[in-house]
Amino acid sequence: MTTKIRDSGALGVILIALGFILLGSATSIHRTTDFIIFCIFVLGFDLLYGHMGRLSFGHMLFFGSGAYAAGLLVRYTTTNPLVAILVGICGGALVGAILGPVVVRATGACFALINLAFNQVGYFLALVAFAKFTGGEDGLSLTFSNIPFLNIANPKVFFGLTLFCLCLTYYFLKRLTSSPYGILLRAIRENETRAQFIGYNTYRYKWITFVLSSSISAFAGALATINYSYVNPSFIDPTRNVEVIFAALIGGAGNLYGAILGGVSYMLISNYLARYIPRWEMFLGLALLVLVFKFREGIWGNIISVWKSRTQTGG
Amino acid sequence: MLLAVNDLDVHYGHAKALHNINLHLFKGEVICMVGRNGAGKTTLLKTIAGFLKPSQGSILFDKKPIQGFVPEKVSLMGIRYVFQDKRVFSELTVRENIELAAYPTKEKVSDSIKRILNLYPRMDVLMDSKAKGLSGGQRQILLIGRALIGEPKLLLIDEPTEGLSAGIIEEILNVIVRMKGQLSMVIVEQNLSVVSRMADRVYIMKEGGIFKEINDRAVIEQSNALEAYL
């Protein structure tokens, strides 16, 4: 007899918060903040990839949109970090909303490539076309003001803020994916035609999900801008898409814990292992091949299968 | 016995599409698979042809097991599958369609063309036109003609008369009846009056299984009697 753990989201939040606090004290607060921000990005990406089944090869566009929206705001108007975050999210949502109708109709290969193409355009806009505003290759260096009760210049405070953001994102996605909406997403992933036959306007739901995914990615981008106090084209670089894809795969796509595990895994590998591996891109490529051929469910997927085979006694 | 299917189970993922299928075919016979939509008739043909792997059971062709063989191998062994929906290679001409079919066999293209013209002389003028210009009935005849190249022993035909008008159905029926005796056939057919005229035996399928086998020609010839079983 299998036992099911009722996970209402609160449990996950507590686990995640504890996990990162532990990680932060074991390594460094600053590094862990990086990890957390990346995990938010992976969550946003995985909503589209793991839950709805659409692989985007250009999600850095949304991360970068959030980063640049926040950065441009801070450079030219207010330096309030909370407003910057909000504007960042809106920036991502806007880009997602505008590109959505074009992109969302495609599936499979087309979907991946169209996102990549738009990412390349975004990169061009940031690097060249609007270089006057974005600072081109050098980007913008920014200063953020402090707000009452939140001295974000203090790394511990900022760590807490980003952790809060991650838990918020996790909780939101948890409720979303456990709801009928989440079931519809999975239905679209499995067999969109059938979902349409049942009567759902899948196009609308795909669009909404796309905007949600872009907004969450932009959220991460805005946080990253605050974290580094600068923004430059590397925040929107299409060749970095492989990072978030790798993270989603290694963690286990389609699962919130998997996304976070994947984010942490990738960051650990790229921060610590990279020091010992001179040919980093080759390693990444080989690791990806291993993941695709031998390790598709990712860490979380394997944990689940081991759990399942343990709790199911024969007979 | 030319074909024997024993205790066949076929799954689509976790769902069982066919269960416990048992049927046999003697050389020279025409058997018809009859049943409602979704009964599993196409799935059965596809499995015999090698496009699907059974999860259980065996398929014996000329006493040799062929379950799990790839479609190319099954075809070269002498079993030809004629798909539903009259799918021809529309971008190629009729002649090229025939060329392609003759390629893996030892048969000369001119002989293949002769055979098809024997069955359907009017194909002559269509030889060099693109297959997409053919009518439904002409496509079906091309498909059957293609399947006969290389002189196979067994034809698996999926709904040959679907969507065709009465006159064309008559032509197809004549073609099939003329092929009788030269080779054996398993035909999936929804049109019961057609079944009455061509089948030696009938298997009625329901929900993935064989519901009944009808050997009595008297019953078969009465299409309303068949209908009663559905």
Place this chain on the structure above:
Amino acid sequence: MIGTLIYGLTIGGILYIISIGLSLTFGSMRIVNFAHGMIYTTGAYILITALPLIRNNFFLGLLIAILVVIPISFIIEKFIVRRLYGESIDYAIIATYAVLLIGVDLVKWIWGTSPIPLSDPVGKSVTFLSIEVPVYRLIIIAVSLAICVGLWLFFKKTIVGKIVIAGLQDREAVRSLGISVDKYFSIVFVLGSCLAALGGVLYAPITTVHPYMGFHILLISFAVVIVGGLGSLKGTTISAFVLGMVMAITGRFWGPAAEAMVFAVMAVVLIFKPIEV
């Protein structure tokens, strides 16, 4: 303006040579082959390495590049593409991208990261309609037209070509005739890769040879294939030359925007002719 138009045809020719292989692989195997970009890059780098050893004989260098690329593409097809055949396309994309990554790093390792300049192998110009046109560009146009004709003959006249056309349309039906269509698709894959290498070699003297050049051209090729209609050979041919023109004309007015304009065109096309793949 005429010079720009000729340049547009030149770029179009290169895009055609590179994209047609991509389109074939997608049409036959439904796989987006990022590794195509790696083969393209390999072609260019092999050429550069070989040239000093063969007394700058460009044509020989081209042959060597293609010969080197054949076994590489065969291995990629056998061990990666074939294994992913029929599976979710996402894995194929990720896997071939991984091959591209590995390839890029190998190139960086062996040849370094700085761009390697290569000069126009012909070096001469011709006066055409009162402007000077480098002969090399005309050669590229001629080669691409020759390939276009060659492929047309291949698909229309040879039995292998017809098998591929039929297989692109209905793979199962071809199998039911007893033809192992996958073997022929593998041949097509290697053929497409040879074309990619050819494209790399031809383009090398008029572009920058650097490790990321494959990634770069791949994006544009994807746009070509998408605009032309995935898997449509005729569409790819037309869109290659059209987009080549777009690049040349845009480049004349605002250099860096040339590529971005291609994607803009792609976006507009997608709005009016959305793909339901």
